[in-house]
Amino acid sequence: MKKMLIIQREVKILLKKILRILFTLIGATIGYIIGEIIAKSDLSKNFPMLINGSVGQYIFIAILVIIFGLIFFFLSPLINAAITKVMDYVEKDVQRVPTYDVIVGTAGGIIGLIISTLFFSVLKNTGVGGTLFAIISVILTLIITALGVDIAIKKKDDIISIFSSIKKTSSSTKEKKNKSKYTSKILDTSVIIDGRIFDICQTGFIEGTLVIPNFVLEELRHIADSSDDLKRNRGRRGLDILNKIQNELKIPVEIVEKDFPEINEVDSKLLKLAQVMKGKVITNDFNLNKVAKFQGVAVLNINELANAVKPVVLPGEEMEIQIIKDGKEAGQGIAYLDDGTMIVVEGGKRHIGEIMNVVVTSVLQTAAGRMIFAKRKDLISR
Template sequence: MAKKIARAILALVGAGLGVAVVEGVNELLIYFWNFNMHRKLIEWGLALIYIGAAVLFAILLYLLAPRLIEGFTRFINTVESRLADMSMAEIFFGVVGLIVGLVIAFLMSTLTAKMELNWLAFIINAILYFTFGYLGWTVVTKRKGEINTPSWFKRGAKEKAGKTSVMARPKILDTSVIIDGRVTDICRTGILEGNMIVPSFVLRELRHIADSADPLKRNRGRRGLDILNTMQEELEVPIKVVETDYEDIAEVDAKLIRLAYDMGGVVVTNDYNLNKVAGVQRVPVLNINELANAIKPVLLPGEEMTVSIMKEGKEAGQGVAYLADGTMIVVDGGRRFLGEEAAVVVTSALQTSAGRMIFAKLKDR
């Protein structure tokens, strides 16, 4: 509904723009050829020109409205993300620089007050205000270190630095990590800061999976929806569903990367391929599998432990055991202890894309 209202408003703006264009063309004709449409043309012909221009520009903006709305939304999200990463002192100095730049632009715009072509004066003034406003903001924020900062700003900056150096980036969840469910336990620990973002296209994909004819897919989709409900009801971390979509992109993974780039956020996933593609496009990723591997206990060569030999290994005489976190231990000579506990000594460890593998030998008795 909101998009329809926005398209209607843009159509009205287009109609007004069409009338303004006709007025601008009339001023050009007067300036260069001394031809005034209001005096030279009959009333109904002039009315048709105005109506035709208004209708043409209204249709044009109505058709371009989806792209304009998407671009405006992306711009707002980017500005919001940038402002969220700035301290209060930076925003204050930026506003001061913006005001100074606009004052300078206002003084310079007086030079165009006597121009006969009003439309040209308007364009020049718009360029002046935009340029000096932007320069005022950027120059002052970049050189704020040369300005004596009030003590209350310094105190606020120290308090903020004591907690975190920058505002937390939004975490954008993909379908696989929601179905996986471990993100809920990670959020309970409090190590994930910032808003948890669930894009509308990810929610649609979950609903599609939950409605699948395949029982396995249907259960996975319903599990994902249940996990989302649990996160919204039980966790203190804010969960937000964003309606941003990219109709020109078909794949959900590509949409996720685009959304993370536009919002300045982090993609949370356990999808290996999505992790690699996002890395190529320089979009930050939090891979749940990598996090799980990182927090597994480190076993150094020479450490002793007691394990239960669960099955035979690939090589002759080998036995395979598992730690509580699922880490595989290959025990040289452990086959004869199949189904029993054995004391082993760690010899080496190997990190693979699938996880960590530990090699051990039987402890000498």
């Protein structure tokens, strides 16, 4: 702290010295200008020593330079003190004024200065001029600048609200642009009933608006009203999932009323809507997936996603499984992993209901799912 005070004191002393030299130079310059004016005026006729180019003229100018330089040299402490007082007063005054007022007032003053400068430059171009015009233009410029500051401070709240509304508009435009980057995702009936779409949306992997067509809602309602218990439960589950999507997810949901009366099948309507909206269909229907690809409609298949995130099983790995039933080929037994992946075990038919260790021989990946082929461990060890 002491070091800082010492440095500040030294800086002030150095600044005073620099200002004293500057004021002395200013005084000397003023003395030189006055000497030149007198030497070139009518007064020089009365004094032979002031004849142009004579030694006396140079001596006279040099004397004035020294006199005015000394005057300003001795007056510089007083001028420095006056400048310091004015600066302190302005600084204290400015500190009392809120920052917003200073910024807005400065901006208003600059605008007033620009307007007055443009106005008087136009008048000058028309031929108006002279000393009186110059004095009047300076006075009016100061008045207009002061008016600009005063008006800006008085209308500060309105100006700030205008700028804040512009900022909000620009931010909302940006949000709209960001939203428009993502294509709409159109849900089909099967994927709503399946329910996994809700969990996927919760993870944040789906971006854009979820679109639920009105004809899909109608199909769900018909399924929920079915006399068949299984169908009715599936329809009600689908409606429950939709309610959860609307109420619990942050992702925007849009119900589209657009229908295509000339098309009878819901799947065909769905693909047509996707083409019109330039969106993607989310489904787990294998056949709809194939038709969509044929028609050039982008599809997000939930089953394909589920297969993609299943644990990778490599040939040669061992696993413990339970044979559930016999397979299509002779001697084969069928088992399932927890995620529903089917395992075909050679020679497993005779061990239905038993838990055994098997070794993976190959893995077959299809669009419909993944199949694992394995052999009993004891058969391989032989």
